[in-house]
Structure formats: C-alpha cells, structure tokens
Amino acid sequence: MRTVGVEEELLLVDPGTGAPVAVAGSVLAASDGLEAELQQQQIEIGTRPCSTLTELAEQLRHWRSEAATAAEKVGARIVATGTSPVPVVPELTVKPRYRAMVEAFGLTTAEQLTCGCHVHVDVESAEEGAAVLDRIRVWLPVILALSANSPYWQGVDTGYASFRSQAWTRLPTAGPTDPFGSADSYRSEVERLLGTGIALDEGMIYFDARLSHHLPTVEIRIADVCLRRDDTLLVAALVRALVETAARDWRSGTPPLPVPTSVLRLATWRAGRSGLDGDLLDPVHGTPGPARRVVDDLLSHLRDALTDAGDHAVVTDLVAGLLARGTGALHQRRWVEENDNLGATVLRMAELTTS
Numbered sequence: 001m002r003t004v005g006v007e008e009e010l011l012l013v014d015p016g017t018g019a020p021v022a023v024a025g026s027v028l029a030a031s032d033g034l035e036a037e038l039q040q041q042q043i044e045i046g047t048r049p050c051s052t053l054t055e056l057a058e059q060l061r062h063w064r065s066e067a068a069t070a071a072e073k074v075g076a077r078i079v080a081t082g083t084s085p086v087p088v089v090p091e092l093t094v095k096p097r098y099r100a101m102v103e104a105f106g107l108t109t110a111e112q113l114t115c116g117c118h119v120h121v122d123v124e125s126a127e128e129g130a131a132v133l134d135r136i137r138v139w140l141p142v143i144l145a146l147s148a149n150s151p152y153w154q155g156v157d158t159g160y161a162s163f164r165s166q167a168w169t170r171l172p173t174a175g176p177t178d179p180f181g182s183a184d185s186y187r188s189e190v191e192r193l194l195g196t197g198i199a200l201d202e203g204m205i206y207f208d209a210r211l212s213h214h215l216p217t218v219e220i221r222i223a224d225v226c227l228r229r230d231d232t233l234l235v236a237a238l239v240r241a242l243v244e245t246a247a248r249d250w251r252s253g254t255p256p257l258p259v260p261t262s263v264l265r266l267a268t269w270r271a272g273r274s275g276l277d278g279d280l281l282d283p284v285h286g287t288p289g290p291a292r293r294v295v296d297d298l299l300s301h302l303r304d305a306l307t308d309a310g311d312h313a314v315v316t317d318l319v320a321g322l323l324a325r326g327t328g329a330l331h332q333r334r335w336v337e338e339n340d341n342l343g344a345t346v347l348r349m350a351e352l353t354t355s
Contacts, residue, residue: 001309003049003122004056004240005217006232008064008225009115010353011079012041012071013086018346020084020113022091023074031070033063038098039090039113043067043078049122053237053314060229068354080353082115082150082164082224085332085342100200108171114164115225117147119236120217121243126183128247129211129218133186134179134256135246137264138283140208140222141271142298145291147223147235148275149328155342161275161329162224165268173199174206176264179256186211208268218243222268227328227352234318237311241302244309257284275327292323 014021022040035044045067047059067078090113092098101109123129148161160166169175173193180186193199202213208222220239226232267281270288274280276295279288283297299306299319306312325331328349335345 001051002240002244003051004236005047005049005120006056006060006236007044007046007118007120008060008080008232009037009042009044009117010064010067010225011081011084011113011115012043012076013079013084013346013350015075015077015347015350017086018079018343018350019086020088021076023071023076024093026074027067027070027076030073031066034067034070036093036095038093038101038109040093041084041088041090041113042115049120053233053311056236057229057233060232064229064354077347077350078353079346079350080115080149080225080227081328081332081346081349082148082162083153083167084113085152085155085336085346087155088113097200101204104198104200105171112167112171114150114167116164116168116221117223117225117232117235119220119223119239120212120215121220121240122217123243123247126186126211128250130180130183130186131250132218132243132246133177133209133211134181135249135254136209136218136220136242137176137179138257138259138267139242139298139301140176140220141264141267142280142283142294143220143235143238144222144224144268145271145275145280146238146295146322146327147226147231148272149224149227149332151329151332152336152342157333157336160273161277161327162272164224165222165272168206169268171204171206173204175208176261176268177207177209178261183211224328227331227349228355230318231322231328234315234322237306237315237318238298238302241305241309241311241315244305245302248305259283259286275329276323277326277330295319295323
C-alpha cells in the first residue's frame with residue numbers, strides 16, 4: 001500500500017471581521033508541528049504518511065484542530081480558502097529566501113497570498129516517479145476542478161472557481177510539464193531551469209506535479225486547499241490512485257497519453273475558470289465535456305487501484321457528496337449572495353474548516 005500525506009496552507013483571519021491578520025509567528029509559537037509560509041497571514045499544516053484513508057482523515061482532523069487552537073490563543077481563526085475574499089495587503093514572512101523572492105519576482109511574490117493543498121505519494125524510485133509524472137499529467141486539471149475554492153481576490157468576484165490557479169501561474173516555473181521520459185531527463189530539466197538563474201532554488205520548481213527534492217515521493221501541487229476535510233480526503237485518495245495506476249501502466253509498458261502541454265494549459269485554465277460548474281476538457285481527446293462525465297471517466301480510470309486499496313466505496317461516496325453540494329467556490333459565492341458580506345462569509349468558512 002502506497003502511503004499518502006497532505007500539506008494544507010491555511011489563512012489566518014480576524015474572528016470579528018474575517019480579514020486576514022499577520023500573526024503567523026505568534027501562532028507558530030503557540031504549537032509544535034505547524035509551519036511558516038510565504039506571508040504572515042498564513043500557516044501550513046502537514047500530516048504524517050498514512051496507509052489508510054481512515055488514518056489520513058484522523059490526521060487531517062487533528063492538525064486542523066491543532067492549528068485552530070493555536071490561532072485562537074492569539075486571537076485569530078483559521079480558514080481553508082485558496083484566496084482571501086476580504087481585501088488584504090500581504091505581509092512577507094521574515095526569511096532571507098522570501099526576501100530574495102520578492103527582489104527577483106517583484107509584485108508577483110509580494111501579492112502571492114494563496115493557499116494550496118499538496119499531496120505526497122511514495123514511489124519506489126526516481127525512475128518510477130518520473131514515469132508516474134508522465135502518466136498523471138493529463139488528469140491533474142480534474143483534481144483542480146474538484147478542489148476549486150478561491151473565487152474572490154481583493155474583494156472582487158473574479159469569475160473563476162479557482163483564481164488561486166491564475167495567481168499561482170504568474171510564477172515562471174508553475175504549471176503543467178512536458179513528459180520527461182526518465183528520471184535522468186527529469187533531473188536534466190530541473191538543472192536546466194536552475195541554470196537560467198530565474199528559479200532561485202529547487203524549491204521554486206513549481207510544477208503542477210514534481211518529484212519531491214527532500215522526500216521519496218511525487219508531490220501533486222495543483223489543488224486549492226479544500227474547505228471541507230472530506231474534500232481534502234477525496235483529493236488525496238484520487239491522487240494516490242492516480243500514482244498507483246500510472247506506476248502499473250509504466251510497469252506493463254503502457255505509454256503516456258500524447259497530450260501536448262499547450263492543451264494541458266487550456267485544460268487547467270478551464271478547470272480553474274468553472275470548476276465543476278460547466279465543461280472540462282476530456283483528458284484523452286482534449287475536447288469539452290460535462291464536468292460530471294469527466295469525473296466519472298477519472299473514477300473509471302482509477303477503479304482497479306481504488307478497489308485494491310479498499311478505497312472504492314469511500315471515494316464513490318465522497319465524490320457523490322461533493323457533486324451534490326458543490327465545491328468550496330460555489331459555497332463562497334452562495335453565502336456572499338445571501339448576506340452581501342465577505343467577512344461574514346469568511347467566518348462561516350472558518351466554522352466548516354474545523355467541523
């Protein structure tokens with residue numbers, strides 16, 4: 001059984017107004033196990049590697065609760081949202097690396113207050129990992145659509161289900177990649193990018209999916225942080241099954257689908273624009289299709305891996321629940337429409353973040 005772990009970036013907000021507050025340092029001092037992020041209005045939590053979805057669900061519950069308790073100690077709340085609905089001036093975390101990023105990328109970094117969900121799945125070798133990256137790339141936009149949870153930016157409805165995906169791809173190494181073909185080719189591509197001097201270090205290789213530079217895992221980075229823990233669990237389960245399916249295909253000699261990166265960029269844009277409320281691009285043919293049908297295609301693609309892991313029934317239920325109630329983006333818009341108050345919507349999201 002492949003292990004899976006999750007990192008979630010969370011927004012810190014004022015409990016009265018819902019506005020982001022720059023208190024990450026105090027929150028981190030109030031609890032062990034939390035991590036700093038680029039801006040002082042956010043923190044990161046991370047689970048240990050888990051073999052079962054039951055274990056992962058408990059880890060997600062524990063770390064969101066731990067982060068909420070630490071935030072409450074300093075007069076703040078945590079919110080799982082890809083971007084802040086309430087206008088905010090980000091305040092950079094005081095680290096030399098982050099200062100260097102602002103100097104190198106200017107406003108792109110200074111404005112970059114976004115919260116993602118990163119899923120790590122273990123692989124047996126870098127060779128297997130590179131083969132996995134080549135075979136999962138066409139399905140990653142569907143993962144983005146399922147996780148979409150960032151419709152607002154600086155107090156404005158952007159028209160996107162995931163505006164985080166737009167803000168993030170302003171960074172020069174972010175987005176989908178060409179197939180690599182081998183671990184050596186992956187390494188050569190990373191070295192080529194570092195050799196330009198534009199990416200400051202290997203941590204800035206912001207591919208939608210990459211080989212972790214410090215863990216024996218593939219790291220899928222395309223998803224927004226999900227409002228509900230159940231949706232995070234779903235994303236993690238699907239990603240693990242994608243990795244397992246891709247590894248099996250590689251071992252059996254099944255080649256990656258020959259989808260151009262230019263089409264993947266369009267598929268990612270489409271997923272970020274409408275989430276599950278419209279068409280997605282079919283991963284095989286690159287043509288539009290109803291989002292629910294494309295999600296069904298993903299489940300069919302993953303059926304064997306999900307069944308062998310004992311996850312099929314759970315994932316089927318989680319997908320049905322998400323499709324019935326909608327993404328975090330849908331809920332954000334619905335609540336703003338109900339009360340015409342961005343701050344009140346953020347505080348309502350805070351309740352769901354830890355429920």
